[in-house]
Amino acid sequence: MTPTTTAYTADDLSAAAELAIRAPSMHNSQPWRFGLAGDTIEVRLDLTRLPDIPAAGWAGRVSCGAAAFNLRVALAVLGRPANVIVQPLDRDPAVVARLVPDEPRPASGAERTLYAAIPRRHSNRAPFNTQTVPADVRSRLREAARREGGWLDLIIGANAVNALAEVVNAANRVLQRDEAYAGELARWRRAETAQDGVSARAAGYAPEPQDVLPMRAFGGRTRPLGRDYEPEPLVAVLGTPTDRDGDQVVAGQALQRVLLTAADAGLAVSMFSQPIEVAAARDRLRTALGRHGVPQMVFRIGYARQPGYPSLRRPASSVIDPPRGPGPDRAADR
Known part of the structure; x- marks a missing residue:
């Protein structure tokens, strides 16, 4: 049956x-x-x-x-x-x-x-080591994005990484000039026991001028000597063919499949949304990639020197709503 x-x-x-x-x-x-x-x-x-x-x-x-x-x-x-x-x-x-x-x-x-x-899986904002991510693992990451309707471009080589980093840093500078943006970072800084936001421990180290890619300033710790970030990280850009509201939901599914695939492979990842938040930087990034599609997220991928610290979550019970009926039009979805 x-x-x-x-x-x-x-x-x-x-x-x-x-x-x-x-x-x-x-x-x-x-x-x-x-x-x-x-x-x-x-x-x-x-x-x-x-x-x-x-x-x-x-x-x-x-x-x-x-x-x-x-x-x-x-x-x-x-x-x-x-x-x-x-x-x-x-x-x-x-x-x-x-x-x-x-x-x-x-x-x-x-x-x-x-x-x-x-x-x-959690974001790791600490420095990674310089071990190369194997070709077969890179292929798995690309396939993970493709399986969910997205694409993943890996940026390899010092010149390509520096060119992309210039776009990310330019976007970060635009955002830092915005008082509202600074206010939002301050609003989401949290204590270690908070169930949302980013704590100083989870934030990694405070950003410094020599960093290739700019971490957000969530009040991270001052780094010890010799703990600079890797000079040539593996950087990836996740994108979708178009950028309607539904494409952004699809991008989220592709994002999570890539992140879980990376976690299964023992990789650490941190994300940079600054060039997506600034329209001019996003368009510049798309042009640099030679893509007709739309960038949705930038990643830094590698092998962690230290495990990193997951941010806490609110209890699942606090985000579950009471049941409701199917409504008159929902049968059309099936």
Whole structure:
């Protein structure tokens, strides 16, 4: 007999949300909420959690896309796989993705691998060592982005890295001249025990002028002598073919698959969104890559000298909404 789909339950959502909240978000703002709607699970953008910056909508949709990917992987391992509908047809502006039950099946080996990597993944803003990332691992990272509808360009060689770093640093300087931007960084600085934002320990070392790529100034520690950042990091740019709202949610899913693939390979990653936040820098970056698509994130990838410190998260129970009915138009999604 062919297995039939059944509605998601509160237990399904509760178990999957524990992993969904481990997704990355700008300033660890965690701009997501989850809830049952009929037989589906919705990922909702919480506008009250977004940093007060011009690129807040982009940042929120990418973050919610990453959370939707974690939900999808967790549900698959629970034996409750999902199809993800991005920007559902009912156009509730708060709903960025809807997970619809698929036919029950055992989780694949790839899904189990990604699932195991979710608790291990976190941004590492400390220096990496100079060990080269092998070619086969680089191919896995590119394939991870492609599997989710994105692309990943790896920037290799000192000249190429320096050219990209110039774009990132120029964008960072533009942002630093903005008093509102400085205010947002200060607002999201947190104590070690805080459940959101970025603590000084998680921030790594305070930025210095000789750094190739500019870390955000979240009050990081003064670095000891000999602890400069690697002079020629492996840098990657993640992008999508276009840049509609739905593309940004897709970018979040691709982002998370790349990050989990990197974590499974023992790699450390830190992200730089400054050139995405500044429109002129984003266009300059696209032109430099020779891409018709749109950059969505810049990464620094390598092998960590030290494990780094994960930022804490709010409890999953605090971001789960009460169930609601499917609504008149949601059947159109299926």
